[in-house]
Amino acid sequence: MALVLTEEQSMLRDSARGLISDKAPVSHLRQLRDAKDATGFSRELWKAFAEMGFAGLLVPEDFGGSGLGCVEAGVVMEKIGRTLMPSPFLSTAVLAASALSRGGSAAQKSLYLPKISDGSLLAALAVDEGAKHRPLQTSLQAKRSGNGFRLNGAKALVVDGHTADLLIVAGRSAGAAGERDGLTLFLVDPKVKGIATERTVMVDSHNAARVTFDNVEVDADHVLGEVDHGYQLLEGVLNIGRGAVASEMVGLADEVFTRTVNYLKERKQFGKPIGEFQALQHRAAQLYIEVEITRAAVLKALQTLDGDFANAGAAVSVAKARAGSTATLAVQEGVQMHGGMGMTDQFDIGFFMKRARVCQELFGDSNFHADQLARAKGY
Incomplete structure (x- = not known):
């Protein structure tokens, strides 16, 4: 395949450029930083993003999205990189939408994907636990409890975790840190009992969070994908x-x-x-x-x-x-x-x-x- 954009992808690029350069130049990030904005991004701008269809780029058409691919998401991300625009596009529209589209049950897709597409739901992927990216070293414990699991541990560098309405959490339900088998993904409401979230403004004035789990109960319906085979x-x-x-x-x-x-x-x-x-x-x-x-x-x-x-x-x-x-x-x-x-x-x-x-x-x-x-x- 030729390493050039198609006509449709070029039109998407121009559309993204127009919105981002006009509404979110670097001065937008500077203003949010200087004001110590509690959210760290503009919800009004995110609403405009959703209205233009960007929030649902990777959401299948059956659930209100555009059903496009990674090239199109990359086109938007490149324009975001040009102005350093802070937004939940990566955490919600790319990571969460992809996880739910690829691993979600019919009920999970119907519940969450339309909300991601219309911009009403923000989500975050909670994977890393240390200073470096080491997904196989996941040690957050997910022990079976009744009809579900009990989560204990902590996650670091959860991008946009402090504003998330939904967390996608990688936990170890079997085996030991370093093993591929034994990982399970869970859909967790960050407002349930036992979860504590600490916003960590990064050096680049973008957002991340530390999230701790203390005997957090998750039922079997909130498992994303297969138990023990989530890697x-x-x-x-x-x-x-x-x-x-x-x-x-x-x-x-x-x-x-x-x-x-x-x-x-x-x-x-x-x-x-x-x-x-x-x-x-x-x-x-x-x-x-x-x-x-x-x-x-x-x-x-x-x-x-x-x-x-x-x-x-x-x-x-x-x-x-x-x-x-x-x-x-x-x-x-x-x-x-x-x-x-x-x-x-x-x-x-x-x-x-x-x-x-x-x-x-x-x-x-x-x-x-x-x-x-x-x-x-x-x-």
Whole structure:
């Protein structure tokens, strides 16, 4: 398949660009940060997102969505990356919608997916428990109790967890940490007895949460997928999330490149624009090449998720690893070429550096995915 967008995908890109650039420039994030907004994103803007159909991109048409694919979700995520727009699109429209669509029962889909599509329900995926992304190390205990399970443990870096109306929780119902068998996914109401949620504003002014579970009762109807065999579903959902975050980093890196080139044309030293200095031209050219190669790798991963989902892991790992290193290079070069002022809060470039750092860690950094790829290839 050609590594270009179709006409319909290009129209979606233009539609997303118009809304996001107009309603959520970087100044929108700055305003939310400075006001110490309790939600961390604009619910009014999320409503507009839903009205334009973005919240239901990955929701099947039978449940009020558009029934589109990962490429389309990546198109929107790339535009989000360009303005650093804080929104529950990743947590709700990408991760939760994918988990319910792929693993939910008919009753679960009918209950939750229409609400995700119309923007009335926010959800979050609770997987990681430590400082790094290690889904197989899940140790939150899910012990059988009556007609269901009792959950005990804690989750960290739950993206948008403090505003979620629904938590999708990975728990260990059998086996030991590090084993694939024994993982089960649960649909949990964050307002039930025994759950404590602590909002953690990240360095990039986006939202996450720590969630603790103290003898939380969950009945069998709230199991998502198969008991003890949830790893395959979880890994598939994580791969969709990884592709989405990689797309966001492409948009972020490309925006930093554009801003930096414009600065090189405007900033003068020794009576001429610094963009005329060959050393800076070479660095800018190299960054452009890296961004374009990464864009192709990410689009390939998204196309593979849509066309050959079961075998998309390697392509996703390549995309996420490369997007992480490219975004890191972009923000480092951007800050350096802006000079000392690049480190000040007055310039937006620092916001991009902080967001790149968080995106690098989300769902596995470059080292994690290089290791995943090596293991898959038998090294």
